[in-house]
Amino acid sequence: MKSAALLRSRWQLRPVGACQLLVFGLLLALVWSLSSGPLGVSLAMLNGEAPHSAWQIWWQLRVPRVMLGLCVGMLLSGSGAAMQGLFRNPLADPTLLGMASGAGLAVALWIVLIGGSDSSFGLYGQFIAGFSGAFAVGLLVFFIGARGQGASSLFTLLLAGLAINTLAGAGGGVLAFVASDEQLRQLSLWGMGSLANALWPPVIGLLTCAPVALWGLLRSRHELDLLQLGELTAHSAGLDAPRLRRRVVLATALGVGVSVALAGIIGFIGLLVPHCLRLWLGPSHRLLIPASMLGGAVLLLLADTLARSLAAPAELPVGLLTSLIGGPYFLWLLLRGRPSC
Known part of the structure; x- marks a missing residue:
């Protein structure tokens, strides 16, 4: 009896230890991301002796970028865990x-047909276009999915997603064909995903929308x-159901809308983190969804810090x-x- 109780207590501590490890990793990733880059946080900045311009650059560029990476990582990974549970496919x-x-098609329409992101208005318009798409x-x-019932509804959702992906890819290809060289470069860079365009106004908008999406995902974990x-x-x-x-x-x-609109298409975050x-941790979504949110934030912050550091001053x-x-992986x-769980 004692050995069985001890075994149960060990399994009960496992989720607690995993969450503690993820929170600790997130704190380390935040500190490293905030202090790394062309403008390193030196002892002079910590003592308040750095020039005002250094603090302005750090506050206006570095901090919103880190907040963007934090929110996008949580949204993509939390959405990935919920989608895996909804479709019962890891x-x-x-x-x-x-x-x-x-979102990619809408941004391509904005860049090619309206004006791209050469100005602040154009950049905000790109964000709005991506979110709207x-x-x-x-x-x-x-x-479309509401027309089906039961398992057929999930099958209808999959077919609708496949059709939309195909149509959007074809539309994006047509726009890339007629785009100028500069527009084509903008499309390519946006499609690769980046946190470089983080500015406070759109990031504040993200901080407003993200809690709503995260709450909806967390609320669904028991039902999943x-x-x-x-x-x-x-x-x-x-x-x-x-x-x-x-x-x-x-x-x-x-x-996904706010994440893709602000950061472009960042692949594998929503698939890799929940799968790992x-x-x-096992298949229980009561732990998997919040843990995926933490893990996605850690991975994206670390990847972005490496992206800023490996080829500095290039990115x-x-x-x-x-x-x-x-x-x-x-x-x-x-x-x-072991291709699946």
């Missing part, structure tokens, strides 16, 4: 329903655990680094014979 990701493609696709997928038993069993336990789908899709649309943590697109991390899982 390889699902937040781009599955076409929100990122819709992602959210419009999210609403379209939501209404019930859904893993199957829709019929979950329905007999009192789960309203259509309402759960609506909440997850809308929260994901909002989270699922292998470590690598952070989406390239996350893809370079995610691709080899999944190949390693396949070689080990």
Whole structure:
């Protein structure tokens, strides 16, 4: 009896230790990201002896960039964990329903047909276009999925996402074909993902929208655990599956919309982090979703700090680094014979 109780206590401490480790890692990532880059935080800055211009650059550029990375990492990874639970597939990701493609098409339309991002107005317009495109696709997928029932609704969502991804990719290709060299470069850099365009006004908008999306995802974690038993069993336990789908899709649309609009398409964050943590912590979404949010913030902050540091004073697109991390990891899982949880 004592050994069984000890074993249970060890398994109960495991989630606590994992969350503590993730919180500690996030604090370290925040400190490193805030103090790294061309403008390092020196002893003179800490003592208040640095010139006012140094503090202005740090506050106006570095801090909003770190806040952007924190929120985008949490939104993408939390959405990825929720999508994996909704589709009961550990390889699902937040781009599955076409929100990122819709944002990409809207930004391409803005850059090629309206004016790009040469001015502050153009940059804010790009953010608004990306968010509007992602959210419009999210609403379209939501209404299409509402036409199905049960398992057919999930299948309808997948087909709608596939069709939207295909159409948006074709539209983006046409716009890239007619774009000028400068517009094509803007499209390419935006598609690689970057936190370099972080400014306080749009970041404040993100800080306003992000808690709503994160709350919707966190609120769904208990119901997602019930859904893993199957829709019929979950329905007999009192789960309203259509309402759960609506909440997850809308929260994901909002989270992916603001993230892609501000940072471009950053791959593998929403797939890699929840998948890794699922292998470590198990399939329970009560822990997996908040842990994924913390893990996504840690990974994106670390990747962005490396992107600013590896080729300084030049800067690598952070989406390239996350893809370079995610691709080899999944190949390693396949070689080990563990492609899924």
